[in-house]
Amino acid sequence: MSIWEYANPKKFMATTAPVLPWLFALAALAMGVGLVWGFFLTPDDFRQGSTVKIIYLHVPSALMAINAWFMMLVASLIWLVRRHHVSALAARAAAPVGMVMTLIALFTGAVWGQPMWGTWWAWDPRLTSFLILLLFYLGYIALWEAIEDPDTAADLTSVLCIVGSVFAVLSRYAVNFWNQGLHQGASLSLDKEENVADVFYIPLLVCIAAFVLLFIALVIQRTHTEIRLRRIRALEGRAQHAGRVEA
Amino acid sequence: MKALLIRDLRLGLRAGGGFGLGLAFFLIVVVLVPFGVGPEAAVLTRIAPGILWVAALLAALLSLDRIFALDFEDGSLALLATSPLPLEAAAVVKALAHWITTGLPLTLAAPGLGFLLNLAPDAYFYLLASLALGTPALSIIGTFGAALTVGLRRGGLLLSLLVLPLYIPTLIFGAEAVRRGADGLATATPMVMLAGITAGAFALLPFASAAALRVNLR
Numbered sequence: 001m002s003i004w005e006y007a008n009p010k011k012f013m014a015t016t017a018p019v020l021p022w023l024f025a026l027a028a029l030a031m032g033v034g035l036v037w038g039f040f041l042t043p044d045d046f047r048q049g050s051t052v053k054i055i056y057l058h059v060p061s062a063l064m065a066i067n068a069w070f071m072m073l074v075a076s077l078i079w080l081v082r083r084h085h086v087s088a089l090a091a092r093a094a095a096p097v098g099m100v101m102t103l104i105a106l107f108t109g110a111v112w113g114q115p116m117w118g119t120w121w122a123w124d125p126r127l128t129s130f131l132i133l134l135l136f137y138l139g140y141i142a143l144w145e146a147i148e149d150p151d152t153a154a155d156l157t158s159v160l161c162i163v164g165s166v167f168a169v170l171s172r173y174a175v176n177f178w179n180q181g182l183h184q185g186a187s188l189s190l191d192k193e194e195n196v197a198d199v200f201y202i203p204l205l206v207c208i209a210a211f212v213l214l215f216i217a218l219v220i221q222r223t224h225t226e227i228r229l230r231r232i233r234a235l236e237g238r239a240q241h242a243g244r245v246e247a
Numbered sequence: 248m249k250a251l252l253i254r255d256l257r258l259g260l261r262a263g264g265g266f267g268l269g270l271a272f273f274l275i276v277v278v279l280v281p282f283g284v285g286p287e288a289a290v291l292t293r294i295a296p297g298i299l300w301v302a303a304l305l306a307a308l309l310s311l312d313r314i315f316a317l318d319f320e321d322g323s324l325a326l327l328a329t330s331p332l333p334l335e336a337a338a339v340v341k342a343l344a345h346w347i348t349t350g351l352p353l354t355l356a357a358p359g360l361g362f363l364l365n366l367a368p369d370a371y372f373y374l375l376a377s378l379a380l381g382t383p384a385l386s387i388i389g390t391f392g393a394a395l396t397v398g399l400r401r402g403g404l405l406l407s408l409l410v411l412p413l414y415i416p417t418l419i420f421g422a423e424a425v426r427r428g429a430d431g432l433a434t435a436t437p438m439v440m441l442a443g444i445t446a447g448a449f450a451l452l453p454f455a456s457a458a459a460l461r462v463n464l465r
Contacts, residue, residue: 135412139405143395146405155462156395160409163391163455167413170444174416177440178423 007084009227016220023220027213034206042199054112056204060211062105065133068098068215072140073165076158086223088154089230091161092144093222097215099137106130125175126183132171136164150230248332248340255344258317269306269349270356276302277360288365295364296374296425302360303353303378304385304414310349311389312406314341315397315460324397328464334457339449342383342390350382366429373428377441381421384445388413391452394459417444 006012038056075091078084109127110120121127143160147153280298284290318324327337357378358371366374392410396402424437 132412132415135408139409139412142405142408146396146399146402152398152462152465156459159455159459159462160395163413163452166451167416170416171412174419174440177436178419 004082004084007082007086009086012086013224013227016224020217020220020224023213023217027210027217030206030210030213034203034210038200038203038207042203051112051115052200054108055200056207058105058108058112059204060208061101061108062130063208064211064215065098065101065105065130068094068101069133069136069161069165069168071219072098072161076161079154080158085154085230086227088158089226090219090223091157092154093226094215094219095137095141095144097218097222099134099141101211101215102130102134102137106134123179124183125172125179128175128179129168129172132175133168136168140164248336251327251332251337251340252344255341256347259313259344259348269310270352272309273302273306273353273356274360276305277363280364291365292367292429295361295366296370296429297422298364299357299360299366299374300378300381300418300422300425303357303382304418306353307349307382307385307389308407308410308414310345311393311410312396312403314345314390314393316393316402319397319463324460325464328460334460335453338390338394338453338456338460339387342387342449342453345390346383346386350378350386354378354382369431370425370429373425373434373438377421377424377428377438380438380441380445381417384417384441384448385414387445387448387452388417391456391459394456394463397460398463417441420444 006015035056039053042053044050044052072091072094075087075094079088079091106127109130113122114120140157140160143157144153147156277298280294280302281291284294315324318327328334354375357374361371361374389410392406392413395409396406399405420437420441424434424441427434427437
């Protein structure tokens with residue numbers, strides 16, 4: 001029994017299909033609890049007022065935006081090394097989700113930045129690297145869309161994902177050098193001193209769990225769709241071929 | 248390798264005017280900027296380093312799709328792949344040929360265009376040096392983008408979308424070096440970073456380009 005058995009599309013579908021509704025339900029539950037707790041049951045911040053509460057959407061989405069790309073990188077490597085189609089399709093399925101997470105992070109950041117920093121947008125290193133990340137997602141998705149042959153597309157996007165990861169990290173350091181930031185430091189780290197206060201911390205963790213669950217559920221759902229799409233194409237191809245043989 | 252380089256240079260210089268086109272584009276972008284922002288000398292001096300770098304970057308982008316497209320269409324790329332020369336080396340040679348036909352002329356033309364934008368007198372040396380160090384990176388990164396999109400019929404637009412985000416670090420350090428040079432500050436850090444990006448890109452990206460070419464030739 002090895003984990004690679006789940007690389008079989010049929011086995012993957014059969015295993016994940018019953019889990020999927022539970023994942024969605026759990027994500028919805030955690031999201032509801034986390035957001036209600038965060039929005040209504042925590043006190044307003046002493047300086048920031050109620051705007052501080054946007055943290056419950058901003059931090060988890062920003063976290064997932066980066067981790068989605070990381071997941072795509074791992075899935076791409078698995079595809080290049082072991083040629084499991086489910087892996088390539090999972091990477092493809094994750095890209096739009098990651099892109100939307102990036103957009104949510106940018107949007108909520110702008111909404112918070114307007115009253116706090118007095119501007120919707122600033123060329124701050126963190127903001128800028130998220131904008132660059134968005135461009136990487138766009139390029140990756142566009143390359144998937146542009147190539148017709150699925151295996152070629154999977155190969156080329158995997159190579160792009162690996163090269164893009166290196167350049168994304170490089171850009172992160174380059175923009176740090178290029179401009180000093182307005183953005184505050186880490187909201188979550190192992191160093192307790194830096195963290196947000198405990199009252200905000202626990203609902204924030206619930207929200208992060210909700211975003212992780214939602215991401216996993218969406219990626220599995222989209223991977224199912226991709227596998228079904230692939231099956232339909234194969235069936236169509238077979239039907240066409242049969243028609244040609246008869247004629 | 249030498250034969251391939253000479254062949255590519257000949258093709259680049261003779262066929263279809265791709266050689267002069269990048270330079271003309273560079274000139275036009277630089278000329279358009281004062282019409283957009285106004286002719287005030289102080290403003291132009293301030294933005295000149297950035298404009299010159301961005302314009303050079305766009306001009307280099309213009310000829311990227313020609314790196315592999317013609318060879319792919321007439322089959323000589325497949326011949327290259329089966330020749331004893333490794334595809335990685337072919338990618339390096341192609342990037343080098345692209346740099347000699349676009350990056351190098353752009354570098355040499357940039358000081359002339361600096362006059363048009365009223366570039367600070369101290370910055371000319373740094374403009375030349377940073378472009379000379381940075382444009383090879385633009386060529387090798389662009390070669391990777393061209394290798395990714397060579398099999399596509401209308402890959403040009405996609406190529407820009409893929410390559411431009413990869414150009415960001417080069418642009419940041421290149422323009423920063425010129426800006427610091429203009430202000431009389433120390434330029435060692437951005438220059439070293441720029442050289443590092445070029446060296447690193449030349450060391451690693453040919454493998455990615457060759458992998459993408461092999462997939463496209465399959």
